[in-house]
Amino acid sequence: MTLASRFEGKTAIITGSASGIGRATLIRLVSEGATALGVDQDEAGLRETVSLANNAAGTGGQASFAVGSIADEAFVKSTVEAFAAKNGRLDVLVNLAGILRSTHLVDTTLEEFRHIIAVNLEGTFLFCRQALPHLLKTKGNIVNAASTSASFGHPYMAAYAASKGGIAAFTHTLAREFILQGVRVNAVAPGGIMTPMVAGQPARFPEGANLSLFSNLTRPDGHFGRPEAVAGVIAMLASEDGEFINGEIIRIDGGTHS
Ligand SMILES: NC(=O)c1ccc[n+]([C@@H]2O[C@H](COP(=O)([O-])OP(=O)(O)OC[C@H]3O[C@@H](n4cnc5c(N)ncnc54)[C@H](O)[C@@H]3O)[C@@H](O)[C@H]2O)c1
Structure with missing residues (x-):
């Protein structure tokens, strides 16, 4: 098995793949031979990702897509079942779709909080x-998207941080629940990765935000990570190279929270 063929004969679903880390992950897995399905609500972004992935495809690698919301139970059911039936198997699930909103806690409505959790x-x-x-x-195995906000205080992101802390706990629980059945469940905890989610963030901090509280969000030199740096770790976790890693949350933030 070479690095370029780790996913030959394997199938994968990657959510959030119209953009950022999800896009880089789908391209990486397909370039290593995976038959992959990109899932997102952004159809234009998905089409671009799939075209990039199919151009980079390694032996047997191939990408397609499904448009919809990951919070829509009926969509999730039909998408997973159709892909598994078409390919006869599912080996890898990577959950990267997500949203971030910045608000003062006292201004956060119940509806906004519930939307982020949903x-x-x-x-x-x-x-x-x-x-x-x-x-x-x-x-097979699962890789979820936690965040450094699951373990460290990131001001004005309470709902987001709560959702990511939930994902970390959920990941540990599933890893243990399926430990004897051979399904591994891990998560990545990125921080400061330059994607559309992060790029416009400073402008989205709420009015009156105390900027001195943000010293741990980026490196002192202002350097951000590339989505590909996270995709490489996800590919390792989802491949046989990660065969003995289970229930782990891997921080990928360039040392910002060290
Ligand atoms: N970029 C970072 O530094 C960072 C840090 C910590 C965690 N993360 C997590 O990594 C994951 C990927 O983030 P990213 O930085 O690539 O962001 P991104 O905004 O570039 O990509 C997120 C994708 O999720 C999709 N999406 C949002 N809501 C959806 C829904 N309801 N249904 C389907 N698709 C939906 C968006 O359309 C977008 O394509 C997210 O879960 C994010 O919380 C990112």
Whole structure:
């Protein structure tokens, strides 16, 4: 097995793949031979990702896409079942779709709080639940997206941080629950990766935000990470190279929170 063929004969679903880390991950897995499905609500972005991936495809690698919301239970069910039926198997699920909103806690409405939980946490739950019967057959694995905000204080992001802390706890629980059945469940905890989610963030901090509280969000030199740096770790976790890593949350932030 060479690095370029780690996913030959394997199939993968990657959510959030119209942009950022999800896009880089889908391209990486397809370039290593995966038959991959990109899932996102942004159709134009998905088309671009799939075209980039198919141009970079290694032996047997191939990408397609499904448009919809990860928070829509019926969509999640039909998407996973159609992909698994078409390919006869599902080996890898990567949950990267997510949203970030910055607000003062006292200004956060219940509706906004619930929306972030519904997408980030419930969407991850829906995909895991639907994929697990297929992953049990292939002894496949899951990689979720936590965040450094799950373990460190990131001001004005309480709902987001709560959703990511939930994903970290959910990941540990699933890893233990399926430990004897051969399905591994891990997560990445990125921080300061330059994607559309992060690029416009300073402008989205709420009015009156105390900027001195943000010293741990980026490196002292202002350097941001590339989405490809996270995609490489996800590919390792999802491949046989990660065969003995289970229930782990891997921080990828260039040392910002060290
Ligand atoms: N960039 C970072 O520094 C960083 C840090 C910590 C965690 N993360 C996490 O990594 C993951 C990827 O983030 P990114 O930085 O690539 O962001 P991004 O905004 O570039 O990509 C997120 C993708 O999720 C999609 N999405 C949002 N809501 C959706 C929904 N309801 N249904 C389907 N698709 C939906 C968006 O359309 C977008 O394509 C996210 O879960 C994010 O929380 C990123």
